[in-house]
Amino acid sequence: MSSVILASASTDLARRVRLASGDNLFVLAPEQVPTGPAQLLGLSNGTGPVQAVMLDVTGEGSPDGSLGLAERFQEQFPHIAVLLVTDRPNELGLSALRAGVRDLVEPGLPIDEIRWVLLRAIEANSAATADGQKATPEASGRVITVASPKGGVGKTTLATNLAVGLAQESPNGTVLVDLDIQFGDVAAALDLDPEYTLADAVHGAGLRDVTGLKTLLTKHRTGLHVLCGVKSPVEGDEITAEHVNTILGLLISEFRYVVIDTAPGMGPHTLAALDHTTDLVLTASLDVPSVRGLRKEMELLDELELPPATRHVAVNMVDRGGGLSLADVEATIGRKVDFAIPRSSKVMASTNRGRPILEDRGRDKVSKDLEQLVSRFRPTTVRKSGLSWSSRHRGAAS
Ligand SMILES: Nc1ncnc2c1ncn2[C@@H]1O[C@H](COP(=O)(O)OP(=O)(O)OP(=O)(O)O)[C@@H](O)[C@H]1O
Ligand SMILES: [Mg+2]
16 A cells, blocks of 8 residues: 555554554654645655545544645645544534545544555545546646747746636645746736745745745735746846756645746756646747747757656737748647637736736637636546545444
């Protein structure tokens, strides 16, 4: 069986769960449990891939902290089954179900029954996550990098709309990083006045742990978290690819969606981001230099030994005026165009106002096309809920 995390003060329960899980167990006291799933998984690092988390709320105390954690697991790591150990199944059943708890476990359960309950929960969870999203880290944590060979083609526009769109589904699970190190303008595109920027993140607490780094993020009005770019190009000089590597590693451990805006071309910071990227949105505008650049960039990417990322081609500022068609683009790059975003004065107005188009869910074409881009990354999960109280008296909760 894969690893199990148990949060409980009971050494007897820990002994039984250890035997039930074939010694693949990480135990911690309830008061040591962090509020974030990623931090909890970080603590158990080294015990192998975690498939189940058991939270013991036996007794009279409030289960709210554990239910909140279960909810965040469901949102950020849906492939991990959360079970609640409780002697109050009738009282807690409904709120546990709502929080995404997979099963309730009676505290005195014998070893063989615990084993069975764990296997059943893990199995049911995989089946449910397989319905709408793959039970892999790829599904639960996506790192989406928006890049282009040429400047001014709409990277920031796409990255900010993508991030705002994903934040509507997962406000606390989405972070946008401005990796246009010298001339980043994500803050302006979102009308943010950040207290801290990437320049602060490469000093002190920012690089040590994700808790420190999170204090340097700016919260957008949609709930989206943003690591804003430096305020002057000079500040960008001290940011290295290694810094980028560390920062992204920390953010990935905490956020379900990490969206990255980049500078034009394939500079060292963008290459560092590509090492973490699960989805690369390659952007070009509908003109010959941009499309040629895109083809060269794709050839370069083929030559580089980078971790595999799914490529999505987005052609922006599509209109009929320039004499180039999407079919011409496809013939030049030798693959299909995934997204075509029309040229629209609404986009420029939204940039100037600092309010991404998708904040207002319009019915016009450009809003719909941007929404389609977001849906590519948004899982459509149909959760099969199956909650029962696993005890010697099965059915007692019903
Ligand atoms: N579909 C569109 N229709 C009309 N204008 C657009 C469209 N997409 C982007 N723009 C405008 O083009 C300008 C450049 O866009 P954006 O800043 O997103 O490009 P970029 O690739 O990030 O540029 P840079 O390489 O300089 O960072 C902005 O003023 C933006 O409003
Ligand atoms: Mg930009």
